[in-house]
């Protein structure tokens with residue numbers, strides 16, 4: 475009688491990596507694997523960690539845009555750079571709620587609220603708390619990205635019902651100074667520490683294609699993986715070089731290097747939602763398909779809902795359909811939110827299916 479064929483050895487239990495540290499050299503060694511070997515390993519770990527194989531849809535809204543005092547070299551919202559972005563006033567609560575309802579209707583389960591600026595002031599904090607409370611009340615997971623936080627601000631957001639706080643490490647510690655001069659790496663790490671201390675979940679990743687070396691990409695991923703615990707969400711952005719910013723004209727990154735970065739992130743942070751973020755659509759369907767194979771399982775989705783009549787959300791639905799990928803269900807959120815009204819249930823039900 476023939477023996478069962480064993481195609482591959484069982485991956486190590488995913489929980490191990492939560493406490494293990496990942497030195498840069500080991501992360502770099504992953505980057506340097508033959509492409510297929512790297513993708514195979516990433517896919518193997520991905521299947522063990524996420525047997526449901528679903529894709530999370532997160533929608534982003536900009537609460538307050540432009541006019542920022544910081545000088546992040548990639549950002550169109552910095553007042554140090556001469557871009558088309560003009561400083562805008564804070565959106566009203568009603569506008570934010572309309573966008574959140576629309577995002578939910580389109581199948582998003584997480585709603586991310588971002589505001590430009592170094593850190594929130596007291597007046598803004600009250601508005602943010604109100605928005606978080608209201609969006610949470612719709613049964614969506616809430617995330618905010620508002621810059622550097624103090625202990626009490628992190629605590630207040632947590633008390634208002636915030637689930638996640640986004641604060642990216644952006645790049646490697648050795649590349650950071652060439653991109654940003656108005657704050658430093660330690661400032662970023664300090665905010666992440668305060669966010670954890672307040673009991674919030676952490677969304678933290680970076681941007682690649684900012685002229686860094688492969689070693690520096692490995693340093694960034696190593697930093698993320700060595701946060702203890704590592705972030706629950708890891709957005710990997712591909713630089714969108716905007717005219718007027720210092721990074722405009724930087725040499726474009728090979729798209730396969732983006733896929734490798736996703737795969738390495740998946741391997742070293744097996745339980746994290748690895749999100750393809752900015753620059754995703756510019757990569758085209760084929761590269762995005764490779765990223766899903768490499769273990770990406772979250773996307774920013776329909777994030778210009780209010781201005782482009784959902785055409786981007788529609789494109790995303792077509793792509794997910796083409797790849798036979800199912801999305802994380804709103805029902806999971808519903809199950810944790812027994813207070814949802816009937817009307818909201820219908821809404822969720824209808825739209826959760828429209829994507830499948």
Ligand code: SF4
Pocket residue numbers: 542543544545546549550551552589590591592621
């Ligand atoms: S702090 Fe945020 S909004 Fe300000 S320049 Fe940096 S990335 Fe842009």
